[in-house]
Amino acid sequence: MTLDLPSSRLIEFTRDLIRIPSLSGQEEAVAHRIKAEMRALHFDRVWVDAYGSVVGIVDGAQPGKTLLFDAHTDTVGISPGVPWQHEPFGATIDGDAIYGRGGADMKGALAAMLYAAAHVDRASLHGRIVVSASTLEEVLEGVALKAVMDVTPPDFVVIGESTDLNLSRGGRGRAEVHLKTTGRPSHSSAPHLGRNAVLDMMKVIAAVEQIELPEDPFMGPAILALTDIISDPYPGHSVIPSICRATYDRRLLPGESAADVLGAITRQPGVQGIILHATIGVGEYKAYTGASLVCEKFFPAWLYPETDAYVAAALAGLHAAGIPAQTSAYRFCTNAAYSAGLAHVPTVGFGPATEADAHVIDERLRSDDLLAAARGYAGIIAAVLA
Numbered sequence: 001m002t003l004d005l006p007s008s009r010l011i012e013f014t015r016d017l018i019r020i021p022s023l024s025g026q027e028e029a030v031a032h033r034i035k036a037e038m039r040a041l042h043f044d045r046v047w048v049d050a051y052g053s054v055v056g057i058v059d060g061a062q063p064g065k066t067l068l069f070d071a072h073t074d075t076v077g078i079s080p081g082v083p084w085q086h087e088p089f090g091a092t093i094d095g096d097a098i099y100g101r102g103g104a105d106m107k108g109a110l111a112a113m114l115y116a117a118a119h120v121d122r123a124s125l126h127g128r129i130v131v132s133a134s135t136l137e138e139v140l141e142g143v144a145l146k147a148v149m150d151v152t153p154p155d156f157v158v159i160g161e162s163t164d165l166n167l168s169r170g171g172r173g174r175a176e177v178h179l180k181t182t183g184r185p186s187h188s189s190a191p192h193l194g195r196n197a198v199l200d201m202m203k204v205i206a207a208v209e210q211i212e213l214p215e216d217p218f219m220g221p222a223i224l225a226l227t228d229i230i231s232d233p234y235p236g237h238s239v240i241p242s243i244c245r246a247t248y249d250r251r252l253l254p255g256e257s258a259a260d261v262l263g264a265i266t267r268q269p270g271v272q273g274i275i276l277h278a279t280i281g282v283g284e285y286k287a288y289t290g291a292s293l294v295c296e297k298f299f300p301a302w303l304y305p306e307t308d309a310y311v312a313a314a315l316a317g318l319h320a321a322g323i324p325a326q327t328s329a330y331r332f333c334t335n336a337a338y339s340a341g342l343a344h345v346p347t348v349g350f351g352p353a354t355e356a357d358a359h360v361i362d363e364r365l366r367s368d369d370l371l372a373a374a375r376g377y378a379g380i381i382a383a384v385l386a
């Protein structure tokens with residue numbers, strides 16, 4: 001299988017995508033651009049689903065498996081503070097890199113997938129390639145991808161989040177943990193008549209700090225970080241607060257369930273005698289189509305062994321394409337939390353740029369890495385579907 005890649009057209013398409021701002025829930029304009037490019041590249045079918053994800057299909061000449069490539073179309077915003085040296089939506093080329101929001105996370109990967117899928121030799125292709133340009137990943141990992149996978153069930157998935165052109169065979173998951181302590185209100189001139197929920201929460205927080213978190217030799221330690229705390233009523237006027245809420249960001253390792261995560265907190269000796277509710281947060285976001293996405297914010301970790309057949313095939317495909325990839329794991333959470341963690345469909349990650357290039361000022365993507373990513377995706381297609 002050969003790949004005849006129009007490099008300058010791929011670079012220009014990536015720059016077009018960067019020039020179109022696409023915050024989570026505002027991906028409509030970039031979706032239109034992606035749809036037009038898929039049509040221009042002669043995808044066999046192209047549509048936009050209920051959540052605004054663009055899905056394109058390339059059918060091989062022979063029957064076979066379905067290989068799905070996923071990249072999200074939303075990006076984080078431009079934080080106030082330190083100014084960019086390059087216009088955030090200018091897609092400026094400076095030296096060997098393209099600058100702009102979303103270049104690394106992950107419009108470059110998306111463009112590379114599209115071009116790899118469109119330029120493989122369909123006559124030697126067994127099966128079908130699905131490219132999923134999914135929405136709302138920055139706020140709810142995996143939910144929009146689930147909708148795509150429900151319609152076009154894949155046998156294998158490639159997530160295009162940055163791996164610095166290595167092959168990711170796992171990723172940490174995340175959960176949003178909500179804690180609530182319940183006390184008893186009283187006039188703050190007589191605090192002994194009430195029970196102060198904030199003081200209870202302080203004991204809970206101290207107990208949580210004592211939890212010994214698990215560690216994985218390949219993926220590193222789990223994380224449990226306090227991200228906010230608020231009393232209720234807030235602000236309090238002459239009343240002892242009867243409710244206090246705290247939120248934790250929990251980064252998950254393979255095998256950890258919601259019950260494990262919550263149980264480790266509620267079983268701590270220091271919280272006994274306190275009215276404590278520990279739950280997983282629920283997120284609700286609106287797609288630009290008007291549809292609502294609702295889901296529990298528990299996105300499991302995932303990990304395949306080096307010897308896994310799909311991991312080995314994808315790695316061989318990258319090597320055959322001239323990419324000296326090694327296997328690695330994502331430190332952050334991706335749409336693979338759904339495809340691998342919940343749906344148990346064999347999944348790997350491969351993309352240009354590094355995790356440190358995401359969400360930063362002067363986000364950049366090296367042009368050579370963009371082209372190498374396209375060759376790498378084509379190599380994976382060849383190894384899995386040829």
Ligand SMILES: [Zn+2]
Pocket residue numbers: 072105106137161
């Ligand atoms: Zn991303």
